[in-house]
Amino acid sequence: MSHKLRAGTPVRDRSAGSRWIDLMSGTAVRRAVLAGGLCLPWALAAEAAEPAGSVNPAKIRRLEIKAAELDESRAIREARAASEVPRLDAGIAGSENFTVLAPVGSHLADRVLEQAEAHRQELALIWLGEELPAGQEFTHIHVRVKPGADSGRVLLCGPERQLPGHHRMWLDTSEQLALTATLKHELAHVMLNARFPGGMPAWVNEGIASMYDDAPPRLRRKQILAEYVARSKFPQIAELLDRRQLPAGDESGYAVAVSLTELLLARGSRETLLQFTGDGMRNGWQAALQKHYAIQNVASLQREWEASLSSRTARQETSTRTR
Numbered sequence: 001m002s003h004k005l006r007a008g009t010p011v012r013d014r015s016a017g018s019r020w021i022d023l024m025s026g027t028a029v030r031r032a033v034l035a036g037g038l039c040l041p042w043a044l045a046a047e048a049a050e051p052a053g054s055v056n057p058a059k060i061r062r063l064e065i066k067a068a069e070l071d072e073s074r075a076i077r078e079a080r081a082a083s084e085v086p087r088l089d090a091g092i093a094g095s096e097n098f099t100v101l102a103p104v105g106s107h108l109a110d111r112v113l114e115q116a117e118a119h120r121q122e123l124a125l126i127w128l129g130e131e132l133p134a135g136q137e138f139t140h141i142h143v144r145v146k147p148g149a150d151s152g153r154v155l156l157c158g159p160e161r162q163l164p165g166h167h168r169m170w171l172d173t174s175e176q177l178a179l180t181a182t183l184k185h186e187l188a189h190v191m192l193n194a195r196f197p198g199g200m201p202a203w204v205n206e207g208i209a210s211m212y213d214d215a216p217p218r219l220r221r222k223q224i225l226a227e228y229v230a231r232s233k234f235p236q237i238a239e240l241l242d243r244r245q246l247p248a249g250d251e252s253g254y255a256v257a258v259s260l261t262e263l264l265l266a267r268g269s270r271e272t273l274l275q276f277t278g279d280g281m282r283n284g285w286q287a288a289l290q291k292h293y294a295i296q297n298v299a300s301l302q303r304e305w306e307a308s309l310s311s312r313t314a315r316q317e318t319s320t321r322t323r
């Protein structure tokens, strides 16, 4: 075969181009043509359009590099396209910290897992001051999507609990809340279990977790507290302090728990609150109040709590009137 190109023959003439490729007998341009198919960029083709006899090794090298780049960019495009193929939504997802079961249809299990990992990290840093080791407080999360409902439960398990093994969590709520407030509330209980593996008083456990609640329950609690102030009739904190359970429907109990937790957090750090909790469980609330908050006893705490609610309600009324 002896194809010769006339000087100045443009490579965009396909027959001339293929003859030119034969002439070069190299792999570079052939690879470029294969990589680009019929879409071989004309910029490359134009660069290849050399009169016969003037092809030099440096130009061939440049063409080889461009051809390799073409191959590489196509390989990257293909890999990206392959990764964008929707993964099978099996309704189950897992990591070293969680398993998640959720209805199929919107990759909810994957999304809940992703959020659970993010909340776990954030809550551990905030409340424990450091990240939890991988695998600690392992939790099985079961999501049942119920638009309009919002219920979360967690059964904490372990050597110091009634049941051994991993924690179990059930979220019966909307997709949105299963990713955000309700998931975060229940995960706060899980994180606090790392500090109090044998359990802790319900008021502070729920007081902390409920700080992550959605707006409607927070608004209900605010209304309950405003009613106490309006009637000048308050529940007794002493009755709440040692309770190990707060039933989900006990909205008054939750309202008091959250406002008491907020009061103590306004007077000291999160770590102080947790130390106070541990001391209160071991040595009684009076000694713990004196040690951590310079409050004389539970009756003084009661008076301080009532006063803080009254002044807060008064401030809210003022700001509402002036708005």
Ligand SMILES: [Zn+2]
Pocket (backbone or CB within 6 Å): 185, 186, 189, 205, 206, 209, 210
């Ligand atoms: Zn809770």
